[in-house]
Structure formats: structure tokens, C-alpha cells
Amino acid sequence: MAEALQHRLAAQLLQRIQDGTYPPGSDFPSYRSIAAQHGVGHGAAYRAVQILRAAGHLEGQPRKVLTVRHPAGVRTLADPDAEWPYGRGETERSRPRADDDLALRLGCQAGTQVSRERVELLDPDGRPAMLVTSWWRGRRRAHATARISVGLHRATADEAHLLGLPTGALMLLVDRTRLDAAGAVAEVADLILPADRWTVGR
Numbered sequence: 001m002a003e004a005l006q007h008r009l010a011a012q013l014l015q016r017i018q019d020g021t022y023p024p025g026s027d028f029p030s031y032r033s034i035a036a037q038h039g040v041g042h043g044a045a046y047r048a049v050q051i052l053r054a055a056g057h058l059e060g061q062p063r064k065v066l067t068v069r070h071p072a073g074v075r076t077l078a079d080p081d082a083e084w085p086y087g088r089g090e091t092e093r094s095r096p097r098a099d100d101d102l103a104l105r106l107g108c109q110a111g112t113q114v115s116r117e118r119v120e121l122l123d124p125d126g127r128p129a130m131l132v133t134s135w136w137r138g139r140r141r142a143h144a145t146a147r148i149s150v151g152l153h154r155a156t157a158d159e160a161h162l163l164g165l166p167t168g169a170l171m172l173l174v175d176r177t178r179l180d181a182a183g184a185v186a187e188v189a190d191l192i193l194p195a196d197r198w199t200v201g202r
Helices: 002-016 032-036 043-056 101-104 158-164
Strands: 076-077 087-093 114-121 130-134 145-154 170-179 183-195 198-200
Touching: 002 043, 002 076, 032 043, 101 130, 101 158, 101 183, 130 158, 145 158, 183 198
Parallel strands: 076 198
Antiparallel strands: 087 114, 114 130, 130 183, 145 170, 170 183
């Protein structure tokens, strides 16, 4: 019965999104205010909101203000090696030791200390567009060419949190390897993009 209530409430809230009561880009009411407006418990309201979030109707980080998601417009990342033309959000840097997979990609021995940088790239309106995590050895150096491959990936909890998506959302994983003029690996990167918003060129 509780499950039926939360699904019924989610359907009512979705109707309000679809009829424009809560337009795309607007703040969505908190589960506490939804509970008060609809005369239901906080638990049912919270689960109804999570149903809408998991279905992709809402975006944002849990326990913060959620917004009504704009209908997905599919864009093409024409050149995954080009500089991002818009803003940057959170940037995280560290100096980990390469595991076996990363060592293979960088052409170094496992356990080598490398530099890591994860950057949140933003759309022109300030919303998260993708995450780019890069690794390199020594000083960061210029590259001449890049190899690109594309696969699928399920968003981890951390990635989903930063992109305002549900954990496990389907993502494109772009594996980018930058090569210097001599053909040696200068840097590798993973680009994580929501699969319902992006295609990748090249």
C-alpha cells in the first residue's frame, strides 16, 4: 500500500511537471513541502521525489535543491580532444600511484606516482555537462595527436552526485590518449558524458 501511494504521488507530481506548474529549470519543491501539500508522510514524499529523479525528470544533488530537468537535447561532442569552450566547475587534483590498468595506459610500471586531475565541465547555463579525469607522468606536456575510443559506463555514486544524475545512469565513456610528437603517451583521460544527452564524433 505504501508503494502504491508513493507511485501515485509521483504520477501526480509528474503531471504538474508536464502541465507547466513546475517548468523546466525551475526549483522543485522539497519533499517536506510536498508532504504538507499532499497530506502524506515525509517518507512517501521523499520516495516519490526519488522516483522522478531516477526517471530523469529532476536533476541536482541529493539533499540539495532539485530542479526540473530540461527535455534532453542530444548534442554531439565533435572533437573530444578540443578545449572546452565554456565554464569549469569543481576541480580535484591528487598524486596517486598507478594501478595495473592505468600503468598500461600510460606506459609505465604499476605503482609509479602520477598526477591526476578531475574537472567538471559546465554548459553555458552553468549546469554540469561532463566529467573529465586526466592522468600524466612528470610535468604536463604538449601533445601532437590523440587516440579516441568510446564505450558505455554506469555512473558511480560519486560521478552521479557531481552530474546531478541517479547512480547507475547510462553514460558514454570516452577514452582519450594524447601522444607527443614522438608518438609517446603524454596523457590519458576518461570523459564521462550522460548517454541521453550526447553522441561523440570522430
